[in-house]
Amino acid sequence: xxxxxxxxxxxxxxxxxxxxxxxxxxxxxxxxxxxxxxxxxxxxxxxxxxxxxxxxxxxxxxxxxxxxxxxxxxxxxxxxxxxxxxxxxxxxxxxxxxxxxxxxxxxxxxxxxxxxxxxxxxxxxxxxxxxxxxxxxxxxxxxxxxxxxxxxxxxxxxxxxxxxxxxxxxxx
Numbered sequence: 001x002x003x004x005x006x007x008x009x010x011x012x013x014x015x016x017x018x019x020x021x022x023x024x025x026x027x028x029x030x031x032x033x034x035x036x037x038x039x040x041x042x043x044x045x046x047x048x049x050x051x052x053x054x055x056x057x058x059x060x061x062x063x064x065x066x067x068x069x070x071x072x073x074x075x076x077x078x079x080x081x082x083x084x085x086x087x088x089x090x091x092x093x094x095x096x097x098x099x100x101x102x103x104x105x106x107x108x109x110x111x112x113x114x115x116x117x118x119x120x121x122x123x124x125x126x127x128x129x130x131x132x133x134x135x136x137x138x139x140x141x142x143x144x145x146x147x148x149x150x151x152x153x154x155x156x157x158x159x160x161x162x163x164x165x166x167x168x169x170x171x172x
Contacts, residue, residue, distance in 0.1 A: 008037065008039065010039070010099055010101050012030065012041075012105065013043070014047060014105040022105060022106045025051075026047075027054055029105065032055075032150060032152075035059050036157045038061070038160065041066065041095060043065065043110075044083075045067070045076060050076035062081070064083065065081070066091050068087060092113050096114050102115070102124070104125055104143065128148075128149065
């Protein structure tokens with residue numbers, strides 16, 4: 001069964017701390033996802049997560065925060081649906097597993113772990129100023145590298161509309 005905009009779920013992953021430029025990029029990604037009708041899923045805290053949620057909410061989008069702790073109140077103010085896990089960083093697997101596509105913006109090791117989980121689950125990753133990965137030094141980056149929030153959103157939506165990659169077991 002094909003997907004429509006009403007049930008597109010796209011994760012935005014990135015650091016809990018970020019500079020102003022990265023914050024603006026994440027906020028624009030959130031706005032773009034909301035305009036496309038996608039539900040934004042993230043870790044629900046600060047930094048890139050807060051910026052993306054703020055952008056999505058400003059355009060009437062739905063935001064879900066999968067939180068590391070046990071306190072719903074720890075979610076950033078723009079998370080509409082906080083999900084408490086009590087799992088710490090292990091919740092990173094849930095963030096990407098809940099999405100059809102992940103957009104990685106900047107980020108540190110927590111973001112890297114989310115990218116790795118996405119790759120293991122055959123969930124495509126769009127990268128905006130984030131990690132550059134290759135396996136065994138082959139120079140092939142499994143992340144779809146983009147240069148703008150607009151490109152990130154368009155690539156993510158295009159992939160989500162094509163359907164889940166999990167069924168095929170292939171990376172795009």
